[in-house]
Amino acid sequence: MSFQIKNFEEYQDAYKRSVDNPEQFWGEIADNFFWKRKWNNVLNWNFTEPNIKWFDGGKLNITENCLDRHIYKNGDTPAIIWEPNDPSEAHRILTYKQLLAKVEQFANVLKNNNVKKGDRVCIYLPMVPELVIAVLACARIGAIHSVVFGGFSAQSIADRINDAECKLVITSDGGFRGTKVLELKSIVDDALMQCQSVEKVIVLTRTRTPISMIKGRDVWWEDEIKKVETQGNPACPAEEMDSEDTLFILYTSGSTGKPKGVVHTTAGYMVYTGYTFANTFQYKPGEVYFCTADIGWITGHSYIVYGPLSQGATSLMFEGIPTFPDAGRYWDIVDKYKVNIIYTAPTAIRSLMAFGDSYVDNKDLSSLRVLGSVGEPINEEAWNWYNEKIGKGKCPIADTWWQTENGGHLITPIAGVTPQVPGYAMLPLPGVQPCLMDENGNEIEGNDVSGNLCIKFPWPGMLRTTWGDHERCRQTYFATYKDMYFTGDGCYRSPEGYYRITGRVDDVLNVSGHRIGTAEVENAINMHADVVESAIVGYPHPVKGQGIYAYVIANHHIDAEKTRQDILQTVTRLIGAIAKPDIIQFVTDLPKTRSGKIMRRILRKVAEGELSSLGDTSTLQDPTVVEAIIEGSKEFK
Numbered sequence: 001m002s003f004q005i006k007n008f009e010e011y012q013d014a015y016k017r018s019v020d021n022p023e024q025f026w027g028e029i030a031d032n033f034f035w036k037r038k039w040n041n042v043l044n045w046n047f048t049e050p051n052i053k054w055f056d057g058g059k060l061n062i063t064e065n066c067l068d069r070h071i072y073k074n075g076d077t078p079a080i081i082w083e084p085n086d087p088s089e090a091h092r093i094l095t096y097k098q099l100l101a102k103v104e105q106f107a108n109v110l111k112n113n114n115v116k117k118g119d120r121v122c123i124y125l126p127m128v129p130e131l132v133i134a135v136l137a138c139a140r141i142g143a144i145h146s147v148v149f150g151g152f153s154a155q156s157i158a159d160r161i162n163d164a165e166c167k168l169v170i171t172s173d174g175g176f177r178g179t180k181v182l183e184l185k186s187i188v189d190d191a192l193m194q195c196q197s198v199e200k201v202i203v204l205t206r207t208r209t210p211i212s213m214i215k216g217r218d219v220w221w222e223d224e225i226k227k228v229e230t231q232g233n234p235a236c237p238a239e240e241m242d243s244e245d246t247l248f249i250l251y252t253s254g255s256t257g258k259p260k261g262v263v264h265t266t267a268g269y270m271v272y273t274g275y276t277f278a279n280t281f282q283y284k285p286g287e288v289y290f291c292t293a294d295i296g297w298i299t300g301h302s303y304i305v306y307g308p309l310s311q312g313a314t315s316l317m318f319e320g321i322p323t324f325p326d327a328g329r330y331w332d333i334v335d336k337y338k339v340n341i342i343y344t345a346p347t348a349i350r351s352l353m354a355f356g357d358s359y360v361d362n363k364d365l366s367s368l369r370v371l372g373s374v375g376e377p378i379n380e381e382a383w384n385w386y387n388e389k390i391g392k393g394k395c396p397i398a399d400t401w402w403q404t405e406n407g408g409h410l411i412t413p414i415a416g417v418t419p420q421v422p423g424y425a426m427l428p429l430p431g432v433q434p435c436l437m438d439e440n441g442n443e444i445e446g447n448d449v450s451g452n453l454c455i456k457f458p459w460p461g462m463l464r465t466t467w468g469d470h471e472r473c474r475q476t477y478f479a480t481y482k483d484m485y486f487t488g489d490g491c492y493r494s495p496e497g498y499y500r501i502t503g504r505v506d507d508v509l510n511v512s513g514h515r516i517g518t519a520e521v522e523n524a525i526n527m528h529a530d531v532v533e534s535a536i537v538g539y540p541h542p543v544k545g546q547g548i549y550a551y552v553i554a555n556h557h558i559d560a561e562k563t564r565q566d567i568l569q570t571v572t573r574l575i576g577a578i579a580k581p582d583i584i585q586f587v588t589d590l591p592k593t594r595s596g597k598i599m600r601r602i603l604r605k606v607a608e609g610e611l612s613s614l615g616d617t618s619t620l621q622d623p624t625v626v627e628a629i630i631e632g633s634k635e636f637k
């Protein structure tokens with residue numbers, strides 16, 4: 001990993017080189033990968049259309065970089081360690097050699113089922129090693145994968161299959177999640193009633209849930225593997241891909257609206273995920289790295305599969321949930337496999353924190369060296385708990401800010417190399433040129449300023465388009481500010497030049513002329529000892545323009561009126577009277593996406609009283625939460 005930055009001076013030097021001469025900078029990094037043919041140009045771009053090409057003219061296959069090239073020296077190194085949902089079931093380890101063999105075998109299964117380069121394949125599987133195998137097998141033959149999180153409904157799957165016109169679906173009879181069995185195949189059957197494009201379904205055995213197999217359409221994974229075995233030659237040479245050939249489509253979480261089919265291409269994505277994985281986490285050969293995300297999210301694509309494997313790392317994947325059999329499960333896993341790096345989300349940290357320290361205190365976490373966070377701003381209380389209880393005050397925390405559209409980390413501390421401050425994503429990685437923009441389209445210079453976060457210059461991992469709708473891509477990301485990629489997030493740059501994400505721009509409130517970030521107010525409310533979690537939205541207010549509406553999950557035993565007063569005091573003390581919520585509604589749960597993010601747009605509608613236009617709710621974890629919140633809101637009307 002010759003491109004690993006080792007200290008702050010090296011970071012500053014790399015950053016400067018990446019801005020002064022981006023093409024030379026990324027060209028040198030790309031030289032660390034395996035190419036069948038080298039590129040002609042490192043970068044061609046304009047943000048107007050937009051049209052972005054990295055390493056144009058290059059030929060490669062990402063699976064040769066993730067698998068084949070490690071075989072000679074590190075073939076027996078574990079590539080994937082798999083921890084099952086039920087801790088009493090045996091775990092599995094696939095070395096690089098074994099993983100390559102399985103990927104080639106399944107790539108041949110895909111070929112036997114008439115999948116060709118450029119075809120779209122929908123993967124709807126639980127978190128089992130076959131999910132990684134299926135993803136890489138697609139990449140091996142140049143098919144485009146579209147992974148759909150194994151918790152989504154039939155309607156969400158159908159929408160995604162139809163949008164991408166997938167030809168084949170890979171699923172399993174069922175999936176284990178905690179005490180539940182998800183009936184994946186039966187959900188796929190429901191989805192496919194609405195899908196014309198699907199010709200075949202490959203079904204993996206996992207739960208032995210009774211299912212129906214449709215003649216001519218559905219085949220068993222295991223039977224197909226046997227066919228390949230009897231065919232003799234198990235090898236499957238890697239398809240030669242152009243740098244800009246599409247690698248996959250992945251739909252965003254839908255926190256802000258209808259999910260977008262983000263398109264990532266081969267070479268830039270590979271280089272960027274490899275570079276950021278090695279740097280952000282400072283991975284050292286031999287270490288065990290555990291990312292708790294599902295592969296159905298970009299975090300799983302980039303930081304369970306492609307980033308770690310391209311760097312020859314050992315990537316631990318977990319089938320279950322953090323609270324089964326109890327709230328100590330992550331820490332049991334850390335202890336069992338002597339995990340060195342853990343990468344998780346604030347929503348998980350907060351929920352585990354609420355169970356109390358007894359689930360942590362009796363675990364041996366001494367192997368941990370680096371902690372990561374992703375998905376939303378991490379509030380200070382959660383950051384401190386993570387730091388003290390999990391990291392024992394000795395593990396750097398990488399609060400990685402990035403998006404599905406970005407492919408990999410954009411702004412984050414580099415663990416132990418660049419400085420960290422709780423709640424701050426800190427400094428851009430080399431190659432990333434952030435800027436803050438005002439409402440009039442002007443860049444806000446200097447420090448101690450807030451604005452809309454944009455990126456001025458392309459980085460290799462960025463999206464190229466939204467599937468089937470390039471205009472939507474242009475409109476969403478490149479039309480708000482001229483020649484800029486607009487992130488949709490608000491951001492503060494501190495006097496030291498450190499970046500702090502303050503929430504979605506749509507969520508920044510304007511209260512009596514003051515701009516107030518939702519994250520800031522939530523952070524203050526969450527400081528209250530009896531508060532588990534909170535969400536802030538604005539609503540029309542006759543005097544202030546916008547009023548602040550707080551939805552708060554509090555401990556059960558509280559006296560509501562007293563806690564209300566205490567929360568108001570806490571906010572006044574931490575931010576100022578201007579940020580005091582006008583309404584505090586206690587709730588038992590918040591509407592969250594399947595990736596655990598609060599859907600503020602729904603809360604906003606409830607606060608505004610616009611109940612008839614809640615928008616796309618297909619990616620909600622639990623739709624009944626919304627009904628309860630609407631019911632509770634009547635008190636304030």
Ligand code: ATP
Nearest residue numbers: 252253254255256375376377400401402403404501
């Ligand atoms: P959609 O785009 O469909 O509304 P989404 O934005 O939730 O869905 P993702 O790409 O999964 O989909 O999430 C990216 C967003 O998550 C960022 O724009 C940001 O708001 C938030 N985010 C992610 N990581 C961090 C972080 N470390 N700090 C602050 N915010 C973060």
Ligand code: MG
Nearest residue numbers: 252256403488
């Ligand atoms: Mg988004």
